[in-house]
Amino acid sequence: MSSIDIELANTIRQDIIEGTLEHGARITEAKLCDWHNVSRTPVRLALRRLEQEGMIRKGDGRGYVIEGISVDDIRQAVQVRGHLESLAARLMAQRDNQKDSLDKMNQAVLQMDSLTNMGRLDDAIIREMHASNVEFHSAILDGCGNDYVKFTCGQISHLPMLAAGSMVFDRDSISGNKDIEKSILRLKIGNSQHRIIYEAIVQGDAVRAEGMMREHSNTMIEYIETFETRNTKLTVSDLVSYTVQSSQEMNSETVEQVKQ
Amino acid sequence: MSSIDIELANTIRQDIIEGTLEHGARITEAKLCDWHNVSRTPVRLALRRLEQEGMIRKGDGRGYVIEGISVDDIRQAVQVRGHLESLAARLMAQRDNQKDSLDKMNQAVLQMDSLTNMGRLDDAIIREMHASNVEFHSAILDGCGNDYVKFTCGQISHLPMLAAGSMVFDRDSISGNKDIEKSILRLKIGNSQHRIIYEAIVQGDAVRAEGMMREHSNTMIEYIETFETRNTKLTVSDLVSYTVQSSQEMNSETVEQVKQ
DNA sequence: GATGGATATTTGGGATCCCAAATATTCTAA
DNA sequence: TTAGAATATTTGGGATCCCAAATATCCATC
Structure with missing residues (x-):
């Protein structure tokens, strides 16, 4: 089994693809920690990964924004x-x-x-x-x-x-x-x-x-x-x-x- | 200016391209922390990024291995x-x-x-x-x-x-x-x-x-x-x-x- | 009531700590 | 002497803490 951050990235990616996380929605590290019961370290790694994939992007100030897939x-x-x-x-x-x-x-x-x-x-x-x-x-x-x-x-x-x-x-x-x-x-x-x-x-x-x-x-x-x-x-x-x-x-x- | 992990990834990438870090060489988070005087958090992020880029890969057991560019x-x-x-x-x-x-x-x-x-x-x-x-x-x-x-x-x-x-x-x-x-x-x-x-x-x-x-x-x-x-x-x-x-x-x- | 500034809260980046797995080392027994 | 077990050390993953910047809230002033 992979490490948590890979699993987490897969899960979040799936949520984005399925539309559970809607396009344009803002997500914070804290919320993801809460939702998935993990600390911020793997969340950060997962977010960076998804950012590199183009699934999410950094918001204007703080936070990330769901890019979504059409x-x-x-x-x-x-x-x-x-x-x-x-x-x-x-x-x-x-x-x-x-x-x-x-x-x-x-x-x-x-x-x-x-x-x-x-x-x-x-x-x-x-x-x-x-x-x-x-x-x-x-x-x-x-x-x-x-x-x-x-x-x-x-x-x-x-x-x-x-x-x-x-x-x-x-x-x-x-x-x-x-x-x-x-x-x-x-x-x-x-x-x-x-x-x-x-x-x-x-x-x-x-x-x-x-x-x-x-x-x-x-x-x-x-x-x-x-x-x-x-x-x-x-x-x-x-x-x-x-x-x-x-x-x-x-x-x-x-x-x-x-x-x- | 970007965050440390981005800068760090750029620096390490440069070292790999220049050959300072040789192909096949093993690197550990700790050494990179030492060399660049940063904590392990940004180092981890940088390594993951470089891994996604294909510049380095996870070693068999622990550590990362330089892929290098020919x-x-x-x-x-x-x-x-x-x-x-x-x-x-x-x-x-x-x-x-x-x-x-x-x-x-x-x-x-x-x-x-x-x-x-x-x-x-x-x-x-x-x-x-x-x-x-x-x-x-x-x-x-x-x-x-x-x-x-x-x-x-x-x-x-x-x-x-x-x-x-x-x-x-x-x-x-x-x-x-x-x-x-x-x-x-x-x-x-x-x-x-x-x-x-x-x-x-x-x-x-x-x-x-x-x-x-x-x-x-x-x-x-x-x-x-x-x-x-x-x-x-x-x-x-x-x-x-x-x-x-x-x-x-x-x-x-x-x-x-x-x-x- | 609107405005501007002071204060409180949220949030992400970085540092540090802990732990388990992997690796290295040492020591013991045959 | 050597194989193998026991122990020590290294190392990466994850959790937690701290801090500064960004944002939100509140309050005083006009």
């Missing part, structure tokens, strides 16, 4: 992440002898293939799909040869939907068991993009790898937009509930060790 | 930053009515024009050139409509050469007053790229804007490589000495307020 923020961050991944794909295509990462990518593609071919979408399968997706995307960041791409991606991965290889599912459709085929089709299309990216990298086709990754990254943005057309008052919490959370999420602690 | 790290980070700027250029070209930012860019281009036409490269002129360069690059980040691009750039801007609009000069040539024409030519070429980027954005030519920015960003990487061919043992300190430092550098505090 759906538009998520969209923007997804765009940044996607752009960084397209760089990673290009760089990896320009290198060679990344057998390790390539094998992982291939494995992930095959695994996702067999998963989508099962024609079902229960929790276990979704979790496995997510794992494959994480595997694929992480392998590119690891194999691109530029550690700062991964590091920089890690810097925004505390936001909802922005952890490495996050997947989005249409909760409503799945729970209602309708349009399962549609969701699976979408996953198959996504995996076909994975395969193309993999092939392009193997063949050293940097332009194609980058282009396909760019297209692939757009998928999530478009998906967010379909949510928005259906639900004009789409909240960040809604988005979170659409996102698959792995049990062992990449947290900021591991992120900081990207460079080994 | 020339290759800088090259990688420059690549990431350039890629993000190319995204910004594309996004800005796709928007319209960014009159404010466009004016600033145009102003910066004109200013750089007149500066390069003076045919001299003294300190004052270099400082003004740097200011124009910062103006140009900041305007794109501000005008692209995606706050996370700027925020993410800010996350790596504590590294040498990676503050917004950093410029690199061939110190040896300038101090020796030889090859001034060559340096000025390089600056003129750079500014012609600025002008093309500006024009492309005005015309809404996203592809051209992105492509030109990508090319423009490559310049610094290539310049680093010319340094390397000349000096096979190029150190990070060398690179720092080639970099123009504005008197009012964008520090981490302002970076955190990107989102306003």
